[in-house]
Amino acid sequence: MERSAHEVAVPARLRASWQRSERYGAPLDEVEPVFTSTVDDGSLFYECGHEVLENLHQTLANEPVSLMLTDSEGLVLSRLCSDSTILRSLDRVHLAPGFYYSERNAGTNGLGLALADRAPTLVSAEQHYCAGLWGYTCAAAPVVDPATGVLLGSVNLTTWSQSSKQLLLAVAQAAAGNTAALMMARGSGRTPRPAPRGEVFRVYSDRTPSALPLSQGWRQALAEAETAMAQGRVLAVVGEPGAGKTALASLARRSIRPRERVLNARPPAPRDADAWLALWAPELGKDDTCVIVSGVDALPASAAEELADALAGVPASAFTMTADDHTAVPEVLAELIDAVVEVPALRYRPDDIEPLADHFAGRRRFTPAAMRALTAYQWPGNVKQLREVVRQAARADVIDTRHLAPEVFSGATHRLTRIEAVERDEIVRCLTQPGASVAKAATMLGMSRATIYRKIAHYDIKVPGR
The missing domain is CATH 1.10.8.60 (Helicase, Ruva Protein; domain 3)
Structure with missing residues (x-):
């Protein structure tokens, strides 16, 4: 199969991209991009870009649009989409995290051309160099470091080729601009604390290092927690963020009740407190179930009061609390606590x-x-x-x-x-x-x-x- 720019009416930029794709030896029928397992998800660019796309995804959750962030080499860093059909289709052409989609790897496509020309780009249907991409419309906009002018990557929106595309490029440009603006706002080195989301999940035994030869400091804290729980006391496990408070509380519970189900409820955003408590409160008091309520020192006062009411009517064995600072635990919850165990910091x-x-x-x-x-x-x-x-x-x-x-x-x-x-x-x-x-x-x-x-x-x- 041969492609020619005369087969499809294309702008000069696309025609030049086809020519480059041909020189690169890009595939004509099936996309065969290079894969790497190394994806940099710790940069300021990724942090800001992913946050912008997550917010946009909430708006487009019911639309068959895939939102992607790539680096300057066309490596797909993240992908957000709620439409399972288009996700499966994109997987078949490897338009997924870990794959390179530059012109050199995939021929003319939206994100590859946006990076090559450092300009917003829309590529639809047969404008793609590879026939395997003819079913899609791709709108992409480059993201440039607002301080240095260095090309950082792109924001890419992909949907079906028959879908409306009038606003697709505008949305991509807005997302790219918002990413750069957010980077500028955070470029002073201040790292904002992640917003609370109120996750509730089950803690599995194979995720906690129960058999590791850990230090005396850890073993002593674990023994104190086990003793308090065995005595039926309401326990609060405290310590610095990331020290392992939930892991220690879970290990202590399982040492007493090995077959018990352990749930972890993390603190929510203030506006979500009611829904958060309603989600897991029915689990309180169930046989062989313990809930570890994390970060109670971060709860709004109203949520702390509702939580205290919910905890007041259940046995001490039904729950454990964690906090960074026991002195900051809301008073209504502090009154319930019978024992405090501190997890030493890793240092x-x-x-x-x-x-x-x-x-x-x-x-x-x-x-x-x-x-x-x-x-x-x-x-x-x-x-x-x-x-x-x-x-x-x-x-x-x-x-x-x-x-x-x-x-x-x-x-x-x-x-x-x-x-x-x-x-x-x-x-x-x-x-x-x-x-x-x-x-x-x-x-x-x-x-x-x-x-x-x-x-x-x-x-x-x-x-x-x-």
Whole structure:
């Protein structure tokens, strides 16, 4: 099969894209994009873009439109869509997270051309170079870093080719603009706390490290929780965010009642408090069921009062509470608490880092240098941060220092601006490459050795072996 720009009336930009696609050797019949399991979902661009698309998705939830975020190379980072039919169809052409959809990989398509020309683009039906994409209309708009002008990626909206497309490109442009605006608003380095969503889910035993050889600090807290529960006391488990409060409460319950069902109810947004409580309150008091109510110190006063009323009529064995700070627990709930157990922060139990990291890594293993870096770090985000760092690094079978997040090598005590964080990350990336040295890193970054030494000291960068 041969494609020619004369077969379909196309604008000059599309014609040029077809020509590039032909030079690249892009497939004509079936899309065969490159796949990677490495997707950067920790950047400010991803955070802001995904948030914008999630809000847009709520508006378009009943429409057969797939909302996607890609990086500057056309790698699909995320995809949001509620229409199962179009999702299955997109899966067949690999328009899904982890696949590259640049012109070079997929020929002329909306997001690929938007990235190539750095301009909003609409590609519909037979305007696509590959016949496998003729069933779709793709509208995409590039996202440019508002501070540096660097191309970061694109926002892409895909629907059926026969669907109305008049507003599709405008919506894509608005989403791209909102992403850039949100990045600018957050570019000072301040990281907003995730909005509470009030999830309620079951805690399974295989998700908690019950058999790990953890430290005395953890074992003591666990023993105190088990004792309080065995005595029928209302327990509050407290500690820093991410320290493992829910995990400890769940392990303690199962040590007493191994076959018990454990539910975790996380705090909701204030406007959703009534629906949140109605969702899981009927589970209270059921035989062999315990509810761990998380973050009670973050509840609005009205929600705390309703929760206290619901808890007052059930036995102590039916629930456990967690909080970051027991002194901030609303008074109506604090009056119910008979015992408080504190989970030590991870920095106070460094012996737990290695077994937890191995547990999170599964079958993958760490090099000695990588493990030294993990155990030397202070982990301000506690176990939750460790789990996330290992999850990102575990795309490699053997995890070395170069696979770890740059934050692990920095002991900077002040909050970094976005530009500082990028600079620190680049220095760490260069220093963790095989055979790297300060001199080589300076050359790669275009800095003098004196400057890079000063930067290393400024960010308190510590790389094992350097």
